[in-house]
Amino acid sequence: MANRKDISRAVIQRIPRYYRHICDLQVEGVQRISSRALAERMGLTASQIRQDFNCFGGFGQQGYGYNVAKLKEELADILGIDRGRTAVLVGVGNIGRALIKNFRFGASGFRLLCAFDVDKTVIGTEPGGVTVRDTAELYDYVSRHQPDIAVLTVPRGLAPEMARTLVAHGIKGLWNFTGEDIHLEGLGIPVENVHFSDSLMTLCYRVDQADEG
Amino acid sequence: MANRKDISRAVIQRIPRYYRHICDLQVEGVQRISSRALAERMGLTASQIRQDFNCFGGFGQQGYGYNVAKLKEELADILGIDRGRTAVLVGVGNIGRALIKNFRFGASGFRLLCAFDVDKTVIGTEPGGVTVRDTAELYDYVSRHQPDIAVLTVPRGLAPEMARTLVAHGIKGLWNFTGEDIHLEGLGIPVENVHFSDSLMTLCYRVDQADEG
DNA sequence: TAGATTGTTAATCGATTAACAATC
DNA sequence: TAGATTGTTAATCGATTAACAATC
Numbered sequence: 001m002a003n004r005k006d007i008s009r010a011v012i013q014r015i016p017r018y019y020r021h022i023c024d025l026q027v028e029g030v031q032r033i034s035s036r037a038l039a040e041r042m043g044l045t046a047s048q049i050r051q052d053f054n055c056f057g058g059f060g061q062q063g064y065g066y067n068v069a070k071l072k073e074e075l076a077d078i079l080g081i082d083r084g085r086t087a088v089l090v091g092v093g094n095i096g097r098a099l100i101k102n103f104r105f106g107a108s109g110f111r112l113l114c115a116f117d118v119d120k121t122v123i124g125t126e127p128g129g130v131t132v133r134d135t136a137e138l139y140d141y142v143s144r145h146q147p148d149i150a151v152l153t154v155p156r157g158l159a160p161e162m163a164r165t166l167v168a169h170g171i172k173g174l175w176n177f178t179g180e181d182i183h184l185e186g187l188g189i190p191v192e193n194v195h196f197s198d199s200l201m202t203l204c205y206r207v208d209q210a211d212e213g
Numbered sequence: 214m215a216n217r218k219d220i221s222r223a224v225i226q227r228i229p230r231y232y233r234h235i236c237d238l239q240v241e242g243v244q245r246i247s248s249r250a251l252a253e254r255m256g257l258t259a260s261q262i263r264q265d266f267n268c269f270g271g272f273g274q275q276g277y278g279y280n281v282a283k284l285k286e287e288l289a290d291i292l293g294i295d296r297g298r299t300a301v302l303v304g305v306g307n308i309g310r311a312l313i314k315n316f317r318f319g320a321s322g323f324r325l326l327c328a329f330d331v332d333k334t335v336i337g338t339e340p341g342g343v344t345v346r347d348t349a350e351l352y353d354y355v356s357r358h359q360p361d362i363a364v365l366t367v368p369r370g371l372a373p374e375m376a377r378t379l380v381a382h383g384i385k386g387l388w389n390f391t392g393e394d395i396h397l398e399g400l401g402i403p404v405e406n407v408h409f410s411d412s413l414m415t416l417c418y419r420v421d422q423a424d425e426g
Numbered sequence: 427t428a429g430a431t432t433g434t435t436a437a438t439c440g441a442t443t444a445a446c447a448a449t450c
Numbered sequence: 451t452a453g454a455t456t457g458t459t460a461a462t463c464g465a466t467t468a469a470c471a472a473t474c
């Protein structure tokens with residue numbers, strides 16, 4: 001297997017998509033699939049799929065294709081979905097609550113330990129079965145329980161300082177929904193900045209294109 | 214100006230980010246900026262920024278740099294933010310409500326006309342000032358008012374059929390939060406599929422890497 | 427004018443695709 | 451064995467970076 005360190009960003013970003021499609025295939029009861037068939041389904045080329053998988057050491061079989069169950073396991077392993085990672089969520093507003101109630105953290109490899117908010121009327125409630133604690137206890141909690149990542153769903157302005165303090169208390173990654181770009185690569189801390197507006201602006205552009213062209 | 218049709222995806226995806234940073238600069242009161250300074254701020258190269266802007270015809274000035282106000286206007290024009298596009302939202306669950314209440318559609322070029330849901334207890338309410346109508350009226354409404362795009366925040370299973378029917382009634386684009394991949398390129402309809410899980414799985418991978426390496 | 431910085435061309439780099447030998 | 455399909459190398463393509471003349 002190639003040293004995972006030098007796997008390109010482009011490849012890594014495709015792995016979750018592969019995983020998603022392979023899960024679908026398994027649900028459909030498909031037991032094996034060729035790179036060609038998968039490519040057609042996903043709108044890629046067979047060549048690219050084989051190249052991608054071979055970054056991690058190739059788990060197909062000549063003349064047969066890929067075993068769906070095995071492939072799923074390999075992809076899960078690559079992503080680290082089975083490592084039992086843990087998360088806390090900060091900011092139980094609309095987005096925070098939507099994630100708590102609807103998002104299946106487990107399917108992406110995380111267990112959501114609890115949530116935090118400053119609003120006294122929310123503290124102590126258990127939306128979706130997840131306990132909401134006082135943000136005043138956040139850093140103490142992080143120090144003691146050492147969750148792997150924090151989900152940031154606080155108001156925009158609070159993001160930068162909270163990010164730094166969380167990292168100082170041992171957080172290893174951030175899933176950032178605040179709209180404020182956070183960059184901690186210098187500290188070796190991965191951050192996924194989710195920008196709804198970028199996605200919608202891109203759609204705006206593409207609708208214009210389709211209209212005119 | 215180059216024909217916008219042959220602008221690469223890579224460039225287009227960076228435009229919203231440029232726009233975001235330029236808006237920030239304007240708020241900070243900065244009046245002009247060089248490609249070098251902007252590159253440093255955004256973590257890109259000055260060369261790339263100049264290349265990108267020149268896809269649309271170059272709006273800088275030698276020896277001076279870029280005028281922030283003008284640049285903002287140009288980027289807004291490229292994205293089509295000023296075209297007065299309209300949107301409807303389908304599915305007023307947690308995510309739908311979070312978007313209605315917190316997301317500034319206007320900042321991305323859209324006016325949210327109204328929302329739709331099947332739940333009788335939600336129909337007729339006005340979260341964030343947006344009227345919720347009965348989903349039974351959805352297609353009729355779309356036919357009559359011709360909104361440009363639909364925001365899909367319905368349960369996953371409903372997505373594919375609803376997408377096709379909306380398009381049949383004149384919808385020109387979809388902002389899809391259902392987790393189900395929708396592809397309507399064949400019909401010339403742009404779709405932005407928002408996958409929270411892809412983003413979180415990527416973070417999972419990156420946290421593993423940081424841990425090990 | 428001299429200094430700064432763009433617009434643009436050329437060089438490099440990386441990612442995707444094509445081809446085919448290996449092998450199940 | 452023959453057919454299928456991978457793993458892998460080579461060729462192509464596209465995107466990024468470097469360089470520099472144009473010009474404000």
